[in-house]
Amino acid sequence: MLTIGLTGGIGSGKSTVARWFIKQGVPVLDADKTVHNLLQSDSLVISKLVQDFGTEILDKKGQINRSKLGAQVFNDDDARKRLELIVHPRVIECMNAEQTVLRDSGVRVCVWDVPLLFEVGFEKFVDEVWVVWIPRDLQILRVLARDKLSLSEVEARIAAQGSLEDKRQQADIVIDNSGSELQTIAQLEETWERLIVNRRFSKA
Structure with a gap:
């Protein structure tokens, strides 16, 4: 079984990616x-x-x-x-x-959805890590627009989760979610097809 560790940060869009996996019929362990x-x-x-x-x-x-x-x-x-x-x-x-x-x-593939994957050492339990990434300034703007938090509160929550840039450097796969949802889905589909072509797992 291929085990994918999915992580990101507040406002990065990790939940969007998790939902995409579920739509493909891939079990997501949250x-x-x-x-x-x-x-x-x-x-x-x-x-x-x-x-x-x-x-x-x-x-x-x-x-x-x-x-x-x-x-x-x-x-x-x-x-x-x-x-x-x-x-x-x-x-x-x-x-x-x-x-x-x-x-x-x-089942031949599953996802571990872990917000603090690296911070708590869970990366050793998965085969590869997918990081959902966006630039820090966009991350702040998205959280401010979504949640009723002050700028200092948003920055504190981001700091508590660790740098997305650091996570990006440790990732096997980086999903850039700074564009539209369609652009993110296109990246996911391309990566998914590459896994199938490389026979990392079968669809069956």
């Missing part, structure tokens, strides 16, 4: 959704987080409040690392389990 499910239903993860970060991260129903948890770790590297030590091993375990089921059912 790390954010996996984390969300774990925070809702994994009793071991929840208990460890409460033990480490306190009951103030819980909502009125006793469930993890992602906003409150995020507020504790956003500007605290030590807290973020503690969070990762608790959550990431289970994320990897869950995504590998999903991938095994897909492989056993005959």
Whole structure:
């Protein structure tokens, strides 16, 4: 099975590319959704987080409040690392389990959609990395237009995710999403056909 690691940054258009893969019938394993499910239903993860970060991260129903948890770790590297030590091993375990089921059912390619792929070391679990890239100034403009954030808030979120330029340098495939959606799709189709021609996997 060919495993593609898909990453990018806030406002880069990674979700657009993920949807394109889904339309091609390629399974996309979403790390954010996996984390969300774990925070809702994994009793071991929840208990460890409460033990480490306190009951103030819980909502009125006793469930993890992602906003409150995020507020504790956003500007605290030590807290973020503690969070990762608790959550990431289970994320990897869950995504590998999903991938095994897909492989056993005959699927030949899948995508790991991981926003912080390089930052958390998930690149070692995939065969190649696709980075959805746009210039920083355009990234800022798109996020400002989409979200109700100030310029300083946008810049802080971009900084927290790491440089798209750095990710671009580490990528196996770069999808330039600075143009129109049609131009992005054309790049995806060309790269996809090249994979098929090179027999990296079959369509069947």
